[in-house]
Amino acid sequence: xxxxxxxxxxxxxxxxxxxxxxxxxxxxxxxxxxxxxxxxxxxxxxxxxxxxxxxxxxxxxxxxxxxxxxxxxxxxxxxxxxxxxxxxxxxxxxxxxxxxxxxxxxxxxxxxxxxxxxxxxxxxxxxxxxxxxxxxxxxxxxxxxxxxxxxxxxxxxxxxxxxxxxxxxxxxxxxxxxxxxxxxxxxxxxxxxxxxxxxxxxxxxxxxxxxxxxxxxxxxxxxxxxxxxxxxxxxxxxxxxxxxxxxxxxxxxxxxxxxxxxxxxxxxxxxxxxxxxxxxxxxxxxxxxxxxxxxxxxxxxxxxxxxxxxxxxxxxxxxxxxxxxxxxxxxxxxxxxxxxxxxxxxxxxxxxxxxxxxx
Amino acid sequence: xxxxxxxxxxxxxxxxxxxxxxxxxxxxxxxxxxxxxxxxxxxxxxxxxxxxxxxxxxxxxxxxxxxxxxxxxxxxxxxxxxxxxxxxxxxxxxxxxxxxxxxxxxxxxxxxxxxxxxxxxxxxxxxxxxxxxxxxxxxxxxxxxxxxxxxxxxxxxxxxxxx
Amino acid sequence: xxxxxxxxxxxxxxxxxxxxxxxxxxxxxxxxxxxxxxxxxxxxxxxxxxxxxxxxxxxxxxxxxxxxxxxxxxxxxxxxxxxxxxxxxxxxxxxxxxxxxxxxxxxxxxxxxxxxxxxxxxxxxxxxxxxxxxxxxxxxxxxxxxxx
Numbered sequence: 001x002x003x004x005x006x007x008x009x010x011x012x013x014x015x016x017x018x019x020x021x022x023x024x025x026x027x028x029x030x031x032x033x034x035x036x037x038x039x040x041x042x043x044x045x046x047x048x049x050x051x052x053x054x055x056x057x058x059x060x061x062x063x064x065x066x067x068x069x070x071x072x073x074x075x076x077x078x079x080x081x082x083x084x085x086x087x088x089x090x091x092x093x094x095x096x097x098x099x100x101x102x103x104x105x106x107x108x109x110x111x112x113x114x115x116x117x118x119x120x121x122x123x124x125x126x127x128x129x130x131x132x133x134x135x136x137x138x139x140x141x142x143x144x145x146x147x148x149x150x151x152x153x154x155x156x157x158x159x160x161x162x163x164x165x166x167x168x169x170x171x172x173x174x175x176x177x178x179x180x181x182x183x184x185x186x187x188x189x190x191x192x193x194x195x196x197x198x199x200x201x202x203x204x205x206x207x208x209x210x211x212x213x214x215x216x217x218x219x220x221x222x223x224x225x226x227x228x229x230x231x232x233x234x235x236x237x238x239x240x241x242x243x244x245x246x247x248x249x250x251x252x253x254x255x256x257x258x259x260x261x262x263x264x265x266x267x268x269x270x271x272x273x274x275x276x277x278x279x280x281x282x283x284x285x286x287x288x289x290x291x292x293x294x295x296x297x298x299x300x301x302x303x304x305x306x307x308x309x310x311x312x313x314x315x316x317x318x319x320x321x322x323x324x325x326x327x328x329x330x331x332x333x334x335x336x337x338x339x340x341x342x343x344x345x346x347x348x349x350x351x352x353x354x355x356x357x358x359x
Numbered sequence: 360x361x362x363x364x365x366x367x368x369x370x371x372x373x374x375x376x377x378x379x380x381x382x383x384x385x386x387x388x389x390x391x392x393x394x395x396x397x398x399x400x401x402x403x404x405x406x407x408x409x410x411x412x413x414x415x416x417x418x419x420x421x422x423x424x425x426x427x428x429x430x431x432x433x434x435x436x437x438x439x440x441x442x443x444x445x446x447x448x449x450x451x452x453x454x455x456x457x458x459x460x461x462x463x464x465x466x467x468x469x470x471x472x473x474x475x476x477x478x479x480x481x482x483x484x485x486x487x488x489x490x491x492x493x494x495x496x497x498x499x500x501x502x503x504x505x506x507x508x509x510x511x512x513x514x515x516x517x518x519x520x521x522x
Numbered sequence: 523x524x525x526x527x528x529x530x531x532x533x534x535x536x537x538x539x540x541x542x543x544x545x546x547x548x549x550x551x552x553x554x555x556x557x558x559x560x561x562x563x564x565x566x567x568x569x570x571x572x573x574x575x576x577x578x579x580x581x582x583x584x585x586x587x588x589x590x591x592x593x594x595x596x597x598x599x600x601x602x603x604x605x606x607x608x609x610x611x612x613x614x615x616x617x618x619x620x621x622x623x624x625x626x627x628x629x630x631x632x633x634x635x636x637x638x639x640x641x642x643x644x645x646x647x648x649x650x651x652x653x654x655x656x657x658x659x660x661x662x663x664x665x666x667x668x669x670x
Contacts, residue, residue: 057654060654061653061654061655064654064655064656065655073656073660075660075661075664077661086664088660088663088664090656090660097655097656097659099659099660099662099663100663102662102663103659103660103662103663105650105655105659108651110647110650110651110659112643112647112662121643121644121647122647122648122650122651125651126651126652130652169654177656178654178656178657181654181657194656194657194660194661220640220644222644245652246648248648250644253636253641255641255644255645255648257645257648257649259652259653262653263649263653264645264648264649264652264653264658266641266644266645266648266649268636268641268644268645270634270636271632271634272632272633272634273632273633273634274633274634274635275633275635294390295390295391295394301638303638303639303642303661304661304662304664305642305643305645305646305661305662306642306645306646306661308638308641308642310636310638317634317636319636319638319641321641321642321645322645323646323649323658323661375585376582376584376585377582379583379584379585380582380583380584383583384580384583389585389586392583392585393585393587396585464580464581467576467577467580468580468583471577482577483577485542486574486577486578487577487578487580491542491544492539492542492544507535507536507538507539507544508535510535510538510542511534511535511537511538511570512535514538514569514570514573514574515566515569515570515573517573517576517577518569518570518572518573521572521573521576
């Protein structure tokens with residue numbers, strides 16, 4: 001499997017489509033006289049180019065697959081009150097991105113090593129464009145601190161209309177890679193981050209250079225679903241600024257994947273109901289913690305990949321997952337059905353009081 | 360009132376507006392107030408079977424207050440997780456066309472909502488409903504001296520918040 | 523803070539009882555005598571009286587939607603749109619009968635337990651296609667799964 005460059009779809013096409021918007025992004029403090037040779041990526045021309053935040057992020061995505069490097073990444077997240085931190089070695093060569101011994105990305109393929117061999121989580125290119133990030137976010141670029149001993153430019157992310165910086169991405173000036181991505185809480189402290197602690201660019205170890213992507217043993221790729229049969233329902237929008245980008249089916253579970261231009265959010269639906277409240281979910285999950293959204297109580301879970309909320313309503317079990325901030329997840333959850341089961345406060349409205357007309 | 364026991368529909372029709380107002384002052388927001396009234400009306404329906412004609416508003420106040428306090432106690436037993444980032448609104452919620460708001464009422468309501476529930480309950484029953492200390496003591500099952508103390512401390516806190 | 527003589531007894535919550543006309547005549551008389559002599563308590567009386575008034579003049583807060591109606595939307599639009607009760611009862615009764623019939627025919631919905639780790643991996647894999655592959659994929663490689 002060779003590392004074929006990703007065709008011009010997705011973010012690159014997005015860039016062309018809203019070039020005007022990109023140029024209008026706020027640029028502040030960027031050193032104007034940066035020589036063209038330092039700019040990563042082919043085909044971007046010589047001469048000074050006003051680098052906008054959106055272009056910076058687009059180039060970073062390509063850099064992750066086209067650059068060769070070797071390093072260590074720390075993944076930090078908070079669940080409840082505990083903070084977790086894990087290290088993952090990462091390397092990239094010949095278009096194959098490798099994380100430890102377990103996860104590989106090559107082109108549009110995503111493979112994970114399970115207990116009995118490799119299997120594929122994703123295998124095909126995506127052509128549907130998501131919304132531009134500038135619809136929901138205000139992005140600003142300025143010179144940033146060193147990350148893993150490399151000078152960076154930092155992209156500050158704010159919601160349009162809000163002051164608080166809720167996310168930061170630190171982009172390596174040399175390679176264009178995102179060296180650090182962090183979500184900030186209301187006090188400005190990072191509570192979730194993926195960051196290089198060490199990185200070396202260029203030629204990597206011989207073993208990594210010659211090994212391609214693993215041969216896949218089995219596929220766990222979901223199948224694109226163009227139409228959904230009742231009771232499933234396609235939702236074109238959800239939460240704040242999330243638009244449906246794809247819908248997929250696998251084993252009775254429907255996944256709708258949404259994007260707001262910067263983050264992805266998935267809603268998984270399957271028919272049925274959850275067991276007793278204290279039942280642990282399949283896998284080595286904990287019992288979750290109880291949260292209240294919009295007056296409804298449900299279970300929330302946190303992990304390295306993001307936060308998840310699980311509940312059931314009217315014969316359907318919903319699982320919402322995202323790496324976006326909690327308020328985005330809560331906003332999406334609010335837009336989904338919540339029929340209270342018998343025994344809760346609101347059963348009254350449906351049965352007894354519906355007989356009565358009140359003026 | 361003729362002194363007879365009214366039907367449940369009559370109660371809700373005549374006193375629904377009163378019930379909702381009390382529920383709103385206790386709960387602090389419309390969604391919770393709505394839930395409170397629903398549950399209260401259910402209890403009203405059951406309670407009418409043994410209702411002795413008397414102060415209807417006093418009786419209704421007691422019911423809606425107890426629903427409120429039951430919910431407060433229920434929430435206390437299971438603490439709700441505080442998330443690392445606060446929910447943000449991109450757009451301010453737009454008031455409906457029939458909503459009349461004035462800044463002063465909002466400030467007072469906000470200050471009221473920030474009172475601890477015990478103080479808030481006592482203040483609402485006294486100054487919104489107009490119950491006597493003894494009626495309040497009966498409604499929430501505490502001594503009259505406690506009622507007096509909670510009302511006073513609630514008012515002092517309100518005054519501080521409103522300054 | 524209200525300046526007052528720290529040593530003496532002050533009225534404290536008697537002030538509220540005084541304002542609410544809850545004092546017996548003798549106690550009321552004593553309170554008034556104290557107030558005449560104590561500036562600190564007079565000041566506190568003003569404060570507490572202002573708070574009491576602020577609540578008492580609050581307008582009645584009306585519901586913005588009908589108090590009755592089903593959770594799934596029920597009556598649309600403005601609150602208080604009346605409908606003849608008999609027709610509503612008939613409609614409700616019919617709907618209930620139909621719902622009961624359908625529920626009888628449908629198979630019972632199964633108890634399911636979503637596999638959080640694999641749903642999360644599916645999500646992260648998909649997100650890494652249009653998002654940044656580095657920051658989206660690295661977390662999948664972390665051995666620890668979902669915490670409490």
